[in-house]
Amino acid sequence: xxxxxxxxxxxxxxxxxxxxxxxxxxxxxxxxxxxxxxxxxxxxxxxxxxxxxxxxxxxxxxxxxxxxxxxxxxxxxxxxxxxxxxxxxxxxxxxxxxxxxxxxxxxxxxxxxxxxxxxxxxxxxxxxxxxxxxxxxxxxxxxxxxxxxxxxxxxxxxxxxxxxxxxxxxxxxxxxxxxxxxxxxxxxxxxxxxxxxxxxxxxxxxxxxxxxxxxxxxxxxxxxxxxxxxxxxxxxxxxxxxxxxxxxxxxxxxxxxxxxxxxxxxxxxxxxxxxxxxxxxxxxxxxxxxxxxxxxxxxxxxxxxxxxxxxxxxxxxxxxxxxxxxxxxxxxxxxxxxxxxxxxxxxxxxxxxxxxxxxxxxxxxxxxxxxxxxxxxxxxxxxxxxxxxxxxxxxxxxxx
Numbered sequence: 001x002x003x004x005x006x007x008x009x010x011x012x013x014x015x016x017x018x019x020x021x022x023x024x025x026x027x028x029x030x031x032x033x034x035x036x037x038x039x040x041x042x043x044x045x046x047x048x049x050x051x052x053x054x055x056x057x058x059x060x061x062x063x064x065x066x067x068x069x070x071x072x073x074x075x076x077x078x079x080x081x082x083x084x085x086x087x088x089x090x091x092x093x094x095x096x097x098x099x100x101x102x103x104x105x106x107x108x109x110x111x112x113x114x115x116x117x118x119x120x121x122x123x124x125x126x127x128x129x130x131x132x133x134x135x136x137x138x139x140x141x142x143x144x145x146x147x148x149x150x151x152x153x154x155x156x157x158x159x160x161x162x163x164x165x166x167x168x169x170x171x172x173x174x175x176x177x178x179x180x181x182x183x184x185x186x187x188x189x190x191x192x193x194x195x196x197x198x199x200x201x202x203x204x205x206x207x208x209x210x211x212x213x214x215x216x217x218x219x220x221x222x223x224x225x226x227x228x229x230x231x232x233x234x235x236x237x238x239x240x241x242x243x244x245x246x247x248x249x250x251x252x253x254x255x256x257x258x259x260x261x262x263x264x265x266x267x268x269x270x271x272x273x274x275x276x277x278x279x280x281x282x283x284x285x286x287x288x289x290x291x292x293x294x295x296x297x298x299x300x301x302x303x304x305x306x307x308x309x310x311x312x313x314x315x316x317x318x319x320x321x322x323x324x325x326x327x328x329x330x331x332x333x334x335x336x337x338x339x340x341x342x343x344x345x346x347x348x349x350x351x352x353x354x355x356x357x358x359x360x361x362x363x364x365x366x367x368x369x370x371x372x373x374x375x376x377x378x379x380x381x382x383x384x385x386x387x388x389x390x391x392x393x394x395x396x397x398x399x400x
Contacts, residue, residue: 082378085385090314118185194259231275302379351382
């Protein structure tokens with residue numbers, strides 16, 4: 001008589017334990033689960049010959065570059081470049097160690113304020129990128145991006161200082177060693193405004209972004225002042241790092257026009273993004289190498305790839321050749337221009353990447369010849385991370 005109840009009790013306890021363990025595995029937050037080997041190795045991918053092999057190769061390269069970035073990381077605007085790339089890498093792999101790095105071990109909200117507007121803008125954009133890839137539920141990231149944005153605006157850095165509406169590196173009237181200039185880097189804050197509108201539905205953020213683009217009817221915005229039509233942008237010259245208004249010839253406005261298109265549906269934004277990318281990626285216009293598609297002149301190549309792929313993700317059908325060109329560009333870096341570069345582009349010992357990608361050197365910009373520093377490595381993470389994400393979407397890449 002006693003054996004049957006005992007057996008029933010034993011089975012019941014076992015069932016409860018099994019259900020409890022299953023619930024623990026399934027319901028505990030994914031952000032604190034480690035993923036082991038989320039992508040196959042490059043050698044395994046090459047052997048497999050499957051459609052996903054190329055995607056796995058680029059994920060592995062991005063992760064190899066990422067290791068050094070995490071070692072040299074600093075919690076400021078340069079670190080934010082890599083945080084943007086890591087957000088895309090997380091979206092492709094769901095690797096919780098990336099989430100832990102940026103939201104726990106190195107809380108994005110503790111990043112520095114920086115001197116210039118673009119310092120703050122990159123941090124805002126990193127916070128908003130992580131807000132998106134973690135399900136648009138982390139309000140703390142939005143609140144901190146909002147705080148940074150409003151602080152810069154309250155300082156008067158969004159103004160018509162030079163006769164048109166724009167973000168400026170300094171507030172009007174500031175006495176500084178560098179002159180006040182308008183730069184497309186500064187207007188990344190307008191892109192951040194679009195993200196804040198998306199996150200908060202507070203229309204003043206969208207109004208700010210539209211003010212930068214269109215002006216207010218009396219005083220123009222950058223659309224009237226800098227865009228000349230057919231993908232051509234013209235601004236003041238000077239050294240690219242500290243004065244040239246359009247260091248990437250206008251393609252750096254792709255994130256803003258892409259964001260404005262998503263928010264408003266106005267076809268002009270999409271058309272400008274497509275025309276600008278087509279112009280700059282046409283070797284006949286002198287910016288891009290005709291074989292490997294690297295840019296001759298500038299640093300910050302991670303930003304350049306980011307700008308291009310923002311346009312691509314906005315209009316993949318119209319820019320279907322772009323991923324193939326970027327793959328050629330990144331392969332050129334990874335192989336040191338097929339082992340013919342006179343400067344080191346990819347340091348194989350630790351996967352450090354040079355900040356400039358011209359195989360003969362001689363670019364203009366900021367720290368162009370640095371390899372593996374936080375600036376250079378974070379930009380590399382951004383380029384390779386975003387490209388790896390795009391390839392993880394299983395797109396067909398045009399070969400050149």
